[in-house]
Amino acid sequence: MVNDEMKDGVTRLFHGRAVAVVGASTSPGKLGHDILANIINGGYEGAVYPVNPRAGEVLGLPAYPSVSDCPSTLDLAVVVVPAPFVPGVLREAAAKGAGAAIVISGGFREAGREDLEAEILAVRRETGLRLIGPNCQGINYRPNKLCASWPLVTAAGSMAVISQSGTVAATLAGWAVDEGLGISATVSLGNQVDVCETDLIEYFAGDKDTKVIALYLEGAKNGRQFLEAARRAVSGTPIVALKSGRTKAGQRAAASHTSSLAGSDQVFDAACRQVGIVRVADIEALYDSAKALQSLELDGGERVMMITSSGGCGILATDEAESCKLRVPPLPPEAIEDLGEAGLLPTAILSNPLDLTVAPAEHFEAAVTVAERHKLADTYLLIFGDPIPGATEVVQKLKARMGARFAVAYLGGGDVEKEERLLMHAAGIPVFPTPQRAIRAIRDAAWAARFRARATNTSV
């Protein structure tokens, strides 16, 4: 089952074609059941071998009493047995040809069993088997249709989530599914006895299905390596990072959770800025900025033009843009004159923000066309603050003509908004639930673009 491309363990982790689920269970609600169900229902097309010494079959598949009994060589083992059994299972998996294992089971370092964790690390060294976990929520990798994790997420997108918290990964994936964006991957890191954020950044930087990496960290396993990998990655694949342990109390909590040594938050912050990682402060910002970075293609300019059907939302966006140190350039008289002849409503307020008042989608197009002629902005925030059908069609047309420089805030639009959001995401246009969240995501995307441009110039 192993070809040349898959000789590396991390690659086999993601692209494996033969998977054993060790600790497969017939009881719904148990992880050994639910993970197997998610692998099957997630569309995985490789061979799946449930391993369970007491069941003839699990979820309709023949079960095998041990890893050694599986009917072919393995690429990957997903391990859900109690911690004391894990080292033996890993040795068997390696003997059976596996290049990688996902250890879901807890009960290691985080439970005071450093000895067991040392033992599986020894197996890794003896056999070359690459390990994710232990004490983790698994991986979901859509290009291989392998959901060895929970909850079941099948919608394929461009965002790879790497997370020291299974819940943070599941949350981002859930939002991405609800909003029609999907994910390329979620990886829950757990205790990182072997594979760590650095390996994964390297992997996803080279993954053609991934356009952005969203990272939740409590502490980097090896800070220097992590930063070097990130620096190399961001020239092609932007990274957004949420790191907890910002405060003393948070650092104490992080130390108990994954025994992470958090280090100084200011140092981490400065390091992110230096290597080009976008650092954010909360889970929603992690999602928003990753969304912006996977869709927008900016040149780093800081001028934003805001075009809105809601005056109030235009003001809120303006406040936020000024707080974010983006530029909201006023309109020159020639542009105001042209806007006056663009067929907008007589109630429209011709400024930046440009308040179209209760207008149809076409007025947004007319306004952007004038703005384009006068080169007024680097990025456009279009705020649809009413049920405005046909919004997607208009933004799609503008994007085709002017490039991916359009972020959308769509709010107050009821069912029309929900439909348009899905359509826009299908068209690669990022939609945000409030003007403020849109502006903060634009700021981050513009910063990343500026960083990339500077880095490219420097290396020339």
Added chain:
Amino acid sequence: MVNDEMKDGVTRLFHGRAVAVVGASTSPGKLGHDILANIINGGYEGAVYPVNPRAGEVLGLPAYPSVSDCPSTLDLAVVVVPAPFVPGVLREAAAKGAGAAIVISGGFREAGREDLEAEILAVRRETGLRLIGPNCQGINYRPNKLCASWPLVTAAGSMAVISQSGTVAATLAGWAVDEGLGISATVSLGNQVDVCETDLIEYFAGDKDTKVIALYLEGAKNGRQFLEAARRAVSGTPIVALKSGRTKAGQRAAASHTSSLAGSDQVFDAACRQVGIVRVADIEALYDSAKALQSLELDGGERVMMITSSGGCGILATDEAESCKLRVPPLPPEAIEDLGEAGLLPTAILSNPLDLTVAPAEHFEAAVTVAERHKLADTYLLIFGDPIPGATEVVQKLKARMGARFAVAYLGGGDVEKEERLLMHAAGIPVFPTPQRAIRAIRDAAWAARFRARATNTSV
């Protein structure tokens, strides 16, 4: 149609039993059509008279050529005709007995027609007719089942939204509907030629169906009156305020939108703190804090205990709590001992945050029970970071026993989460989409409780 209780115009605005829709239209998509449709479909049980000189009937109701032709006296007129016709319509409505009118039409001060605005103000003075608007999105008041606005929202709840932006009001109402909370009212202020935020705060402070007021402002019409009304209101009905124009650019935009004179933002901020208004910085915080304030009954104490099935989310909550200057007290040895005997998982981390690891709902109950015995906290944040069925039942039981001191963050839980969120909101338990948003809402609710307690003590 007028009884004693309704002699006051503002009361008749909300409780009117005979409404004329002036400018009713047979064309879907026109405001005169959609608002009439929303009044009908919103369940309004009073008399509705479409006024349209060119239609025999509109939406199945007999239409009348003019306001004077309506078959009974009026309480309320909803006006959607072009601005120049509005003064005449208002005079007719007053002559027909109306106590109030909602002027949806734009084309007044905001369009340079100060003269027309002065004229309707003159009508208000001559006739006593109370006016909402002009240039507004109407009102929706669920106790009277009257949705003279858009979009159509029928879910009845306890949050009254007063807003200088129709979109901000529609956005909050939309979220409240999606989350199963509902609203008591939305009022779009428009140009506030007559009825302003002060009148409405006074009204909703006395409204038994309203538990919290969410306010979006660009500038107060009369700062002193507004603050006095707010001061009186907050002893019974908390107020959360989002005011735009925080920055210079935002203030310029606000001046164009509703000709609001914003004044100094720091002065407004200090005034809010002084009279007990919770001021927030974005639309989501307006919603979150209003949600917390309508559900939580806190005594103002600053100690938060966080109980979580997700270690990562516990840390993020801890960081946020420390940033918000809430207290996250460590657990005393006796409490740790009791928790050790409470039947939690061996993987649980017995600290604050208390990380139950992948635990069933009952473990949250066991943990809170120990915390209660040791009087560890004033407010509890329960973080369900997995699909945890039965969560509502457990929190409901705790709330019945210990009072409304429980905020919930539910995330990463897929469909189970969506169901449980609706159930919790039906039970009056506030649910937030991230631990950070929950903590910020708790901070605001605790501050408001502290303010109320101090104000009560001072007045004794």
